[in-house]
Amino acid sequence: MERSVIRVVLLHIILTSYGVRSVRGSYKHRNIQEEEQPNQEQPYRTGFHFQPPKNWINGPMYYNGVYHLFYQYNPYAAIWGNISWAHSVSYNLIDWIHLEPAMIPSEPYDIGGCWSGSVTILPPEENPVILYTGDTFSGQQVQNLATPKNLSDPFLVEWVKSPHNPLMVPYDDIDPNFFRDPTTAWRKSDNKTWCVIVGNQDSDGFGAAILYTSDDFVSWRRSDKPLHFSGKTKMWECPDFYPVINGGKNGVDTSVINGVGVMHVLKASFNDHDYYVIGNYDENRDGFSVLDDVDFMDDEVQLRYDYGVFYASKTFYDEAKKRRVLWGWVMEADSQSDDVGKGWSGLQSMPRSILLDTNGKQLIQWPIEEVEELRGKKVALENKELTSGTLFEISGLTASQADVEVSFRLPNLEGVDSIDEKSFDPQLLCRQMDASVKGVFGPFGLLVLASEDLTEKTAVFFRILKRNEKYVVLMCSDQSRSSIKTHVKDAIFGSFLDVDLNQEISLRTLIDHSIVESFGGKGKSCITARVYPKLAVFENSHVYAFNNGTTSVTIPRLSGWSMKKAQIAELDKRRKPTFT
Ligand SMILES: *[C@@H]1O[C@H](CO)[C@@H](O)[C@H](O)[C@H]1NC(C)=O
Ligand SMILES: *[C@@H]1O[C@H](CO)[C@@H](O)[C@H](O)[C@H]1NC(C)=O
Ligand SMILES: *[C@@H]1O[C@H](CO)[C@@H](O)[C@H](O)[C@H]1NC(C)=O
């Protein structure tokens, strides 16, 4: 591709086409009473989390005046296969219009599948390009480029694969099976050199990020060393690399390299989780060094975006709201035959805005503010004491589709349960001490998607413990009693929560039929769970606050909202969205 292809006309996102106005208008008329009855045969479909009508998904995304979500999709079945780039657009990241797939396998360099990749917005004209992995079917993973066919099309429906593909091919020591998922590119401060990393497992079997640079986005040179690697990990899928500002309240674009407080986050997906490290990027030596020696799979600190079901995530910089948004793939926890029966598999987490914590040592994640537009009827309470053994219902909510924010205040910490000084695995602790195990301080928290007789319940709770004379807060999500259904993974997830015990401990939980997404300590730890209740569905679902510790705790504040459904439309050939 010549540079002229990059220098195409200025991209106008025209917000006045027919389709757009009709979508915009309909936001205002959203009304919970008018909504269709729930589909009793599909109790697990979500109301406000992104889901296509059917089939298998996971996915990356980006912003472009209109928000575009591209995601990995099998157009034919609810299992993995024929991987294409499905495409949906939105004005608020909540309500979506599904479009035709942007790319399907069609060329020798992607006939085995159009796998993950990323979008980069190229200055100065701000036109988007996609870098993605193609599977050649002969067992080779290669990196390809695609550009929009018509930049005047507000939804960028059609994409054209570059005649120069493939741009990066595995050679020498690169194993053709372990070479995929290019990131959003960033530009060095010479305003010339583009850089991108590609996920890899190196010849020693270690997870790594291969660095490439380019002046024209078409010819890419491999750097003589990876940007980073880790001897404690295997293949890195869907790496992500972006700047954050220490003390900053906004997100920043990928090409912000230097400046006051700039730090970098490197994320890699392996072992079924998205792990990240924070460090310094040195553009002159093409290197990245972690902060405080905390690298991937550190024995004591293992930072993850989410300690539950959340994988292959991507971030993008949202220029309109000056924020960095994270979105992850939340796979199913039931069986593949269940997925075939349901006709779909997988959904997206709530988009989360991310910032660096004020201590500079971890990220803070919070559901994007737009989700609050879906809040309907509210229930609230204040200064409620939860004595030992208390369970009380938060009634008046559509408990299968709700947003609940609660905070807890503790009395003087006396007699806190101790744990071994080498207990650094929060998930193991949550398994050993599930919601039924009484402690001195905790378990206390929420019971969600609970049946009236509590046969089915998902407990999201805290426990205060002491390790080496220091207090630690454990946050758990216990799915072991979520469903009477068999063939469901009855997992228990856990995280340590770095909060000040003199302050309140807060919990926000988004409940959406088969997903429970919890944010502890105002977003310091997140746990996403998939649950498949048989009894606690629709109006038979309840939400409770509970305290099963021997010490009383107080709820200074609790607010819960019934959540409205997001609006989902299909775009027909004449570009007029039809809402389902
Ligand atoms: C892809 O789809 C085609 C057409 O439906 C089908 O024949 C083929 O088996 C599919 N391949 C995979 C890997 O799912
Ligand atoms: C490009 O999109 C615009 C806006 O939708 C449309 O008016 C125009 O006809 C399209 N151009 C081509 C070549 O398809
Ligand atoms: C790169 O671009 C920025 C912003 O346009 C400018 O401030 C800076 O001086 C440029 N750097 C070089 C090396 O040209």
Ligand SMILES: *[C@@H]1O[C@H](CO)[C@@H](O)[C@H](O)[C@H]1NC(C)=O
């Ligand atoms: C609280 O403890 C009691 C007694 O052990 C148990 O029956 C109940 O299920 C526990 N509550 C939760 C939420 O696990």
